[in-house]
Amino acid sequence: MAAVLDQKLPFRRFFRVAWYLPCVASSVVTTLIFMWLFLPDGFINAALGFIGIDVRINCLGDEATALPSIMFMNIWATAATFMLIFLAALQDVPGPIYEAANLDGAGPVRQFFRITIPLMRPEIFLVVLLGTIGCFQLFDQVKIATNGGPNEATLTVTYLLWKEGFRDLNMGYASALGVILFIVIFGVSLVQRRFLDVRPDY
Amino acid sequence: VAEAALVRPAARDTTERVERVQTTFRYILYVVVTVFLFTPFVMTVLSSFKSSAEVIAYPPTFLPSVWHPENYLQVFIANPNFLRQVFNGFFVTLLLVGCNLFFCSLVAYAFARLEFPGRNVLFAIMLGTMVIPSWVTLVPKYVLINNLGLVNTFGALLVQSYVTPFGIFLMTQFFRSVPRELEEAAIMDGVGWFGAFWKVVLPVARPALLALGILSFKDHWNSYFDWLVYMQTPDMFNIQLGLAAFRGVYQNQWDLIMAGSVIAILPILIIYILGQRYFVQGVATTGLK
Numbered sequence: 330m331a332a333v334l335d336q337k338l339p340f341r342r343f344f345r346v347a348w349y350l351p352c353v354a355s356s357v358v359t360t361l362i363f364m365w366l367f368l369p370d371g372f373i374n375a376a377l378g379f380i381g382i383d384v385r386i387n388c389l390g391d392e393a394t395a396l397p398s399i400m401f402m403n404i405w406a407t408a409a410t411f412m413l414i415f416l417a418a419l420q421d422v423p424g425p426i427y428e429a430a431n432l433d434g435a436g437p438v439r440q441f442f443r444i445t446i447p448l449m450r451p452e453i454f455l456v457v458l459l460g461t462i463g464c465f466q467l468f469d470q471v472k473i474a475t476n477g478g479p480n481e482a483t484l485t486v487t488y489l490l491w492k493e494g495f496r497d498l499n500m501g502y503a504s505a506l507g508v509i510l511f512i513v514i515f516g517v518s519l520v521q522r523r524f525l526d527v528r529p530d531y
Numbered sequence: 532v533a534e535a536a537l538v539r540p541a542a543r544d545t546t547e548r549v550e551r552v553q554t555t556f557r558y559i560l561y562v563v564v565t566v567f568l569f570t571p572f573v574m575t576v577l578s579s580f581k582s583s584a585e586v587i588a589y590p591p592t593f594l595p596s597v598w599h600p601e602n603y604l605q606v607f608i609a610n611p612n613f614l615r616q617v618f619n620g621f622f623v624t625l626l627l628v629g630c631n632l633f634f635c636s637l638v639a640y641a642f643a644r645l646e647f648p649g650r651n652v653l654f655a656i657m658l659g660t661m662v663i664p665s666w667v668t669l670v671p672k673y674v675l676i677n678n679l680g681l682v683n684t685f686g687a688l689l690v691q692s693y694v695t696p697f698g699i700f701l702m703t704q705f706f707r708s709v710p711r712e713l714e715e716a717a718i719m720d721g722v723g724w725f726g727a728f729w730k731v732v733l734p735v736a737r738p739a740l741l742a743l744g745i746l747s748f749k750d751h752w753n754s755y756f757d758w759l760v761y762m763q764t765p766d767m768f769n770i771q772l773g774l775a776a777f778r779g780v781y782q783n784q785w786d787l788i789m790a791g792s793v794i795a796i797l798p799i800l801i802i803y804i805l806g807q808r809y810f811v812q813g814v815a816t817t818g819l820k
Contacts, residue, residue: 344561344565345807346803346804346807347565347568347569348564348565348568348569349803350568350569350572350796350800351568353749353753353796353799353800353803354572354753354796354799354800355752355753355755355771355795355796355799356753356755356771357753357755357771357772357774357775357795358771358774358792358795358796359571361774361775361778361788361789361792362571362572362574362575362789362792363571364778365575365578365586365785365788365789366571366574368587370587370588370589370591371587371591372574372591374589375589375590375591378590405567405568405571408568409568437553462664465664466664466666468756469755469756472759472775473775473778487666490666490669491760494669494670494673495673495760500670500673500674503669503670504670504671506666507664507666507667507668507669507670508667510664510666510667511663511664511666511667514664
C-alpha cells in the first residue's frame with residue numbers, strides 16, 4: 330500500500346486524507362461503524378448476497394464468525410498507521426539504487442522484492458512488533474462490540490483483566506493477569522527480534 | 532518522491548505500453564485501497580441522514596431516500612447527557628494538550644540541556660516505562676487514584692496524563708537538534724535557563740510542538756479506556772464513552788449512533804487536515820502513533 334501512496338498521482342492529497350482516516354478516527358467510532366456494517370441486514374451481508382452468496386450471517390453474534398469479524402476490524406483500523414511507517418521508510422530508500430537496477434534490466438516487481446523489501450527490513454520488523462503488541466492488548470473492539478461473547482468466543486486477555494478487576498472487583502487476579510501478559514509480550518518480542526531484526530547491508 | 536520518476540524500465544519499444552499498464556495498475560490499486568479504507572466513512576455520513584428504519588433496511592440503500600438532517604439534533608435529545616459529554620471531551624482534551632505541551636517540553640529541555648547526575652539513567656528509565664503495557668500498572672494505578680479520592684472526577688485523567696513519556700521523548704529529540712549557540716547568547720544576557728527556554732527555544736520548537744499537540748489531541752479526544760475505568764456517571768463521560776453507552780441502551784437507533792459518530796470524528800478530522808504535515812512527521816520520526 331505504502332508503495333502506491335509514495336507515487337506522484339493527481340489527487341494525492343485527497344488520497345492521503347482518505348487513507349489515514351481510519352488511523353485518526355477513535356476505536357469507538359470505527360467499532361460502531363463496523364458493528365453496523367456487520368449486522369445480519371448490513372452491508373457486508375448485502376455485498377455477499379450481491380455476488381451470489383446469500384447467507385445473511387450474524388457476523389458478531391455467531392461463535393464461528395465473531396472473532397474473525399473483530400480481527401477484520403482491527404486490520405482495517407491499523408492498516409493506515411502501519412502504512413505511514415512504511416511510507417516514511419520508502420522515502421529513505423536511495424533513488425540511485427533503482428537507477429542501477431534499471432540499467433541491469435530488473436523489472437518493477439523484481440526491484441520491489443530485491444531492493445525495496447530488503448532495505449525496509451527494520452521497518453517491517455517494527456510493524457510486526459507493534460502489530461503483535463497491539464493485538465495482545467486488543468480491548469476496545471471486544472468491549473464495545475461483543476463483551477467477550479458470544480460464549481466467550483472473543484474473550485481476550487485484556488477483556489478478562491478488565492472484567493475481573495473492574496466488574497467483579499477481583500483486583501488481585503487482574504494484576505496477576507497483567508503481569509503474565511507483560512511477560513508473554515516481552516518474550517514474543519524477544520523471539521521476533523532474533524528472527525527479524527537484521528540490519529540491511531548495502 | 533523523486534524515485535517514482537526513476538522507477539521505469541529502460542527505453543525500449545515497449546516502454547510506452549509498459550507505462551500504460553503500470554499507470555492503469557496503479558489506479559486500480561488506488562481505487563481498491565480507497566474503497567477498502569474510505570467507504571465505511573462515506574456510508575456512515577450518508578446513513579446519519581437516513582431514517583431509523585432505512586438505516587437498517589435490507590437490502591441497504593446507498594443514498595438516503597429522504598434526508599433527515601434533524602438526526603443531528605435528535606441525538607442530543609435522545610441522550611440528554613450528550614451535549615455535556617461533548618463538552619467534557621473538549622474540556623479535558625484541551626486541558627491535557629496544554630499540559631502535555633508545557634510539561635513535556637519542560638522536562639525534555641532539562642534532559643536535552645542541563646547537566647545533572649543520573650540524567651542518562653533517568654532518561655533510560657523514562658523511556659523504559661513506554662515498553663511496559665499500561666495493563667500491568669492498571670490496577671495499582673486505579674487503587675492509587677481511588678485512594679486520592681479522584682475517581683469520577685477529571686482529576687483522575689489529569690494526574691495520569693498531564694505529562695507523557697512519549698511527549699518527553701519527542702521533544703528531547705527535537706531539542707537535541709537545536710544548536711546551543713541560540714540560547715547561550717540569551718543566557719549571557721542574564722535571562723536564566725527558564726528565560727532561555729521560554730523566549731528562545733520554544734519559539735524555535737514550533738514544528739515539534741505542533742506535531743506533539745496534534746498527536747496528543749488525537750489521543751485524548753479519542754480516549755475511551757481511561758474514561759471507562761475512571762468515570763462512573765454519564766454526566767462525567769466523554770463523547771466516546773457516551774456513544775458506546777448510548778448504543779448499549781438504544782440498540783437499534785443506528786441513525787442517531789451514526790450521527791453521533793460523525794460528530795465524534797469531525798474535530799479530529801479538521802485538526803488532522805489542517806496539520807497533516809506535522810502529524811505525518813510526528814508518526815514518522817518516532818514510529819509510534
